[in-house]
Amino acid sequence: MRSVLVAAWLIAAALVPAAAQERPASFTLGNGMQAVVIEDHRAPVAVHMLWYKVGGADEPPGKPGIAHFLEHLMFKGTPAIGPGEFSRTVARNGGRDNAFTSADYTGYHQTISRDKLELVMRMEAERMTGLVFPEDHVRNEREVVLEERRSRTDNDPSARLYEQAMAALYLAHPYRLPLIGWEHDIRKLSRDDAIAFYRTWYAPNNAVLVVAGDVDPAEVKTLAERHYGPIPPRAVPPRVRPQEPPHIAARRVTLHDGRVRQPAWDRYYLAPSRTAGESQHAFGLRVLAQVLGAGSTSRLNRRLVVEQGVAASAGAYYELPAIDLSRFVLHASPKAGAQGEADLLPIERAMEAVIADVLRDGITPEELERAKAGLLASSVYARDSVMGQARLYGMALSTGLTIDDVVGWPQRVQAVTLEEVNAAARHVFRIERSVTAMLLPKPQS
Numbered sequence: 001m002r003s004v005l006v007a008a009w010l011i012a013a014a015l016v017p018a019a020a021q022e023r024p025a026s027f028t029l030g031n032g033m034q035a036v037v038i039e040d041h042r043a044p045v046a047v048h049m050l051w052y053k054v055g056g057a058d059e060p061p062g063k064p065g066i067a068h069f070l071e072h073l074m075f076k077g078t079p080a081i082g083p084g085e086f087s088r089t090v091a092r093n094g095g096r097d098n099a100f101t102s103a104d105y106t107g108y109h110q111t112i113s114r115d116k117l118e119l120v121m122r123m124e125a126e127r128m129t130g131l132v133f134p135e136d137h138v139r140n141e142r143e144v145v146l147e148e149r150r151s152r153t154d155n156d157p158s159a160r161l162y163e164q165a166m167a168a169l170y171l172a173h174p175y176r177l178p179l180i181g182w183e184h185d186i187r188k189l190s191r192d193d194a195i196a197f198y199r200t201w202y203a204p205n206n207a208v209l210v211v212a213g214d215v216d217p218a219e220v221k222t223l224a225e226r227h228y229g230p231i232p233p234r235a236v237p238p239r240v241r242p243q244e245p246p247h248i249a250a251r252r253v254t255l256h257d258g259r260v261r262q263p264a265w266d267r268y269y270l271a272p273s274r275t276a277g278e279s280q281h282a283f284g285l286r287v288l289a290q291v292l293g294a295g296s297t298s299r300l301n302r303r304l305v306v307e308q309g310v311a312a313s314a315g316a317y318y319e320l321p322a323i324d325l326s327r328f329v330l331h332a333s334p335k336a337g338a339q340g341e342a343d344l345l346p347i348e349r350a351m352e353a354v355i356a357d358v359l360r361d362g363i364t365p366e367e368l369e370r371a372k373a374g375l376l377a378s379s380v381y382a383r384d385s386v387m388g389q390a391r392l393y394g395m396a397l398s399t400g401l402t403i404d405d406v407v408g409w410p411q412r413v414q415a416v417t418l419e420e421v422n423a424a425a426r427h428v429f430r431i432e433r434s435v436t437a438m439l440l441p442k443p444q445s
Helices: 007-015 066-073 085-092 114-129 135-154 157-169 191-201 217-227 279-293 299-307 341-361 365-384 386-398 403-407 409-414 418-428
Strands: 025-028 034-039 045-052 096-101 106-113 207-213 251-256 264-271 313-319 326-333 434-440
Touching (some): 034 386, 066 135, 066 191, 114 207, 157 251, 264 418, 279 299, 279 313, 279 341, 299 341, 365 418, 403 409
Parallel strands (some): 251 434
Antiparallel strands (some): 045 207
């Protein structure tokens, strides 16, 4: 039930920002915990999310997977809450709860009726400092994580290829490591490892509280001061991570697997984020991804699928948010019947022709306006989801952005110019900073 925050969730959440709206209420407790309250009174429901500013990229050397492993162990109880009782209590009160781990943050969330908000806040505050997990629970949960790895990664050829592509794209940065960890490392994760990670990073001054829904900001502040306020702050180490050296050679990764029924072609470019690298290109890249890959009118769909017929589907996306360097991704699948690498070469040639056109001529004013309209429309649709709004603020504040960055997103998108998009394309489309990944069936003997 507790799963690694996979790339697809990150992409979907990042691509659908909250619409322009009133600035949400916010406050900071005396112990340093930051809190955001988003009012949405359409239903008597509250979403309570606690985000810790720590993820897979902050793990100590030799311990990949410990952030996700600790996420599992957080449900093993406290002196006052028995093993598994946290989720059972939420369910008995008509709510839902879960958790997720990313490279940059770890989150725990509950959706519950508004009158039960204090209940989940009290329990969440208790496990911030009072987590207990005996050795037998650690052994059992290690087996759960190993099974999760087998089912979600080892048994999924596309997930295995993605894992290898990330290991090739990032030469030094820990984004190269799988969030769930490699199997041999998971087997070595211990109770002491989990306790050390918990005591290092799980502190109120390293957390962001987001409450959204049918709530009153003043009441939420009172509850937060009552349950989180007494927890003393602790010294939290700086998030020091190895950074990327210059990339001087393009890389290719090919996976042949007998379970593949639909081959795929992907290219990952190292790209700046809002907070790392040439971050002035971030908004241009967001619009560029919309121009190239969003929907039936996108340039890649028109060129590869409609006009040339070399692909069954084609698109692009820009992965964010990220504290450090992110990724700009092109992807396509061939038509039915493709079996070998030769069947993917027409896709690669067509993709590179589109890139060359963009680098030579840029995008058109019509494409720019259509892309911005699509992004702004998506931001309006996002207001229908209380959870989506809460996630966006939590992700932003956990990765170095601010409330103003979230509130001002639509205005900043609207201000993107042709030159910004074209400059972003020139910056990101550098073949030496790329990995091309191909997923293929096993060759027929």
